[in-house]
Amino acid sequence: AQSVSQHNHHVILSEAASLELGCNYSYGGTVNLFWYVQYPGQHLQLLLKYFSGDPLVKGIKGFEAEFIKSKFSFNLRKPSVQWSDTAEYFCAVRNNTGKLIFGQGTTLQVKP
Amino acid sequence: NAGVTQTPKFQVLKTGQSMTLQCAQDMNHNSMYWYRQDPGMGLRLIYYSASEGTTDKGEVPNGYNVSRLNKREFSLRLESAAPSQTSVYFCASSEARTGNTEAFFGQGTRLTVV
Numbered sequence: 562a563q564s565v566s567q568h569n570h571h572v573i574l575s576e577a578a579s580l581e582l583g584c585n586y587s588y589g590g591t592v593n594l595f596w597y598v599q600y601p602g603q604h605l606q607l608l609l610k611y612f613s614g615d616p617l618v619k620g621i622k623g624f625e626a627e628f629i630k631s632k633f634s635f636n637l638r639k640p641s642v643q644w645s646d647t648a649e650y651f652c653a654v655r656n657n658t659g660k661l662i663f664g665q666g667t668t669l670q671v672k673p
Numbered sequence: 674n675a676g677v678t679q680t681p682k683f684q685v686l687k688t689g690q691s692m693t694l695q696c697a698q699d700m701n702h703n704s705m706y707w708y709r710q711d712p713g714m715g716l717r718l719i720y721y722s723a724s725e726g727t728t729d730k731g732e733v734p735n736g737y738n739v740s741r742l743n744k745r746e747f748s749l750r751l752e753s754a755a756p757s758q759t760s761v762y763f764c765a766s767s768e769a770r771t772g773n774t775e776a777f778f779g780q781g782t783r784l785t786v787v
Contacts, residue, residue: 595776604763607776610773610775655771658723659721659723659767661721661765664715
């Protein structure tokens, strides 16, 4: 069965620190990969997505992610976080039937 | 442009009551989804509809039914609500089931079953 695992459940960083959130998935076929962000009290918004081509994708607000097919991973990175990045982050994987599965989420708290 | 609209935004039910959560999208999307969000468990897929006229079970379908009424609307029904169904429910839609299309989310419905 398709599944998504996010390694870090709660991350606390100081402003200007670098961020890396891990995401691994289990599905042997072609997948589309996503990172979404949920700010407090709001719905999910897309940060970035990968469909094909360059495995390093850039999204909004300075976020990027790297798809490593051999490791079934799609880790999210940001060189320097800001207080406004405090939110919950979700990795998601969609297979070729359209089934879109999310990971458990990572809560990021950035201290000013 | 409304995007994905969910109604109601808040609801309190008694155990055993039934209700339908409504979802409509105005983006002419083919695929639609229902999720529940619980603390520490992320979003779990309840049902999805890859295209009009089709529905499929997700990760946690028990206790729920869905209807893809037309291309715009995808409703979620709780026939006999249980406290374990207390959650925030999100509807989403996507232009297609694959390809360079992402899912867009509604604002959510906060459901409490007492």
